[in-house]
Amino acid sequence: MGLQSKTKNLGLAELIAIALGGMVGGGIFTILGISVAIIGNVTPFAIIVGGIIASLAAYSYVKLGVYYKDEGATYAFYKKTYPKTPFLASVIGWYVIFGYISTLALYAYTFSSYAISSTDFSDNMWVRKAIALGIIGLFTAINLWSVNGMGKIEDIMVYTKLVLLTIISVVLMQNGDTSFAKFMETMAVDAERSSIMNILIVSSVTFVAFEGFQLVINAVNEMKDPDKNIPRAIYSAIVLAVLIYVVISMGALFAIPAEKIIENKEYALASGAGEVLGKLGSTIVIAGALLATSSAISGTVFGASRQLxxxxxxxxxxDILTKRTNQIPKNATLFMAAFAGVLILIGGLELILEFGSVTFLLVSLLMAIANYKIKDKTKSSAVITVLAIAGLSLGSILILYYELKNKWEQMAAIVVLYLLLTAGAWFYSKRHQKKIQHKNAEN
Structure with missing residues (x-):
């Protein structure tokens, strides 16, 4: 277990902000285009189903988080539940950390794309990459500066972005050409055309937009009353994320033609707001997107660096990554920022995002299985845990099916990434075992 902090700086508001900061990033904007292309106006319903799957996944994280109270979160839960499988614990640790690094790079890249979207540099790749590196540097510095300071800044960014995105989405619904009756009529037609399989595939892909709620557990050493605040923060954040995603999707569908949403993807909301409400509407959406990605960067750097x-x-x-100053893991924070910067410079962020998506689903499934094993200790419901295992298993199968069917080259590249990370995990697990054997021999 990590070192215990003497001061507990993070209350419920800050913890919800960390979770929402990790969830409501660039993902929802990209997922919107994919979803509308597959199931049209059924998208809000698929988002709700995705939120239900995320809640089932969160159930095991909450139970394990309250039971173990370890900032190592995913990795620590597996290691403690299966103490005789150090190599697998190491593998999960490597997968999760690089999954977070990939989303960190994506958020920074999305931030820079919006930041220059209305300037003459919008098509300049190197300007985009430079701004992405700069925003990671800024929030790395904030995280190194102060836990409490980071928490307060995260509060402001998260709650401001939620207000902005909600306002613009509601205004789009009111000013768009589509009436509520017409929207529901189109939804009924799209529902008839869409197979249950397609709706579930979209729900599984949408599940990626809920990645980040587990960052709350990484802050266990710095939070007040973890027994109450871990479940409150995680479940509250998921409910708020579902609401904001549904409102965003409906705002887009009411005001923007489906083909424009599919074509523009993450820029659909900004371009649609510009057409309906003029420059002011586009500016507000861009501001909301910048806040969304900023808070996602900050929350991910905070939580994942502690897990690392x-x-x-x-x-x-x-070993150098263990060093802490005033409970802040400075070297781990710098490591994550550096590797995210490398990914930004290399490019291929769509591939990296898909890697993070698959990783999050599979690891959540492993957490549900681990929770079932010790359900008596964590005081978990067997029925809910089995439902979580079933839902996450189905989601994992569907997202892999989607990848293989539509982007098999990306799936092959993801397999290569997993092999490289597995090799790193194997090297350090063997090194760790040799150290233990050496110590035992000396004693």
Whole structure:
């Protein structure tokens, strides 16, 4: 277990902000285009189903988080539930950390895309990459500066972006050409055309937009009353995320032609607002998107760096990453920022995002299985846990099916990434075992 902080700076508002910051990033804007292309106006319903799957996944995280109270979160839960499988614990640690690094790079890249979208540099790749590197540097500095300061800034960014995105979405619904009756009529037609399989595939893809709620557990050493605040923060954040995603999707569908949403993807809401409400509407959407990606960067850097430090404490990453100053894992934070920067410079962020998506689903499934094993200790419902295992298994199968059918080259590249990370995990697990054997021999 990680070092215990003497001061508990993070209350419920800050914890909800960390979770929402990790969830409501660039993902919803990209997913909107994919969803509308597959199931049209049924998109809000698929988002709700995705939120239900996320809630089932969260159930096991909450139960394990309250039981173990370990900032290592996903990695620590697996390691403690299956103490005789150090290599697998190391593998999960590596997968999760690089999954977070991939989303960190995506959020920064999305931020820079919006930041220059209305300037003469909108098509300049290097300007885009430079701004992405700069925003990661800024929020890395904020996280290194102060836990409390980060929490307050996260509060302001998250709750402001929710207000902005909600206002613009509601205004789009009111000023769009589509009436509520026409929207529902089109939804009924799209529902008849869409197979249950397609709706479930979209729900599985949408599940990626809920990645980030588990960042709350990484802050367990710095939060007040974890027994109450872990479940309150995670479930509240998921409900709020579902609401904002449904409102965003309906705002887009009411005001923007489906073909424009599909074509423009993450820019659909901004371009649609510009057409309906003029420059002011587009500016407000861009501001909301910048806040969304900023808070996602900050929340991910905060939570994932603590998880990385906890894994390094066990010897599965370089020892230098364990160093903390005033409970802040500075080297782990810098490591994540540096690798995210490398990914931004290399490019191929769509591939990296898909890697993070698959990783999040599979790891959530493993957490549900681990929780079922010790359900008596965590005081978990067997029925809910089995439902979570079934839902996450189905979601994992469907997203892999979708990838293989539509982007098999990307799926092959993801497999290569997994092999490289597995090799790194194997090296450090063997190194760790040798250290333990050496210590035992000396004693």
């Amino acid at each position: 430090a906890a894994i390094a404490d066990d010897g599965y990453f370089p």
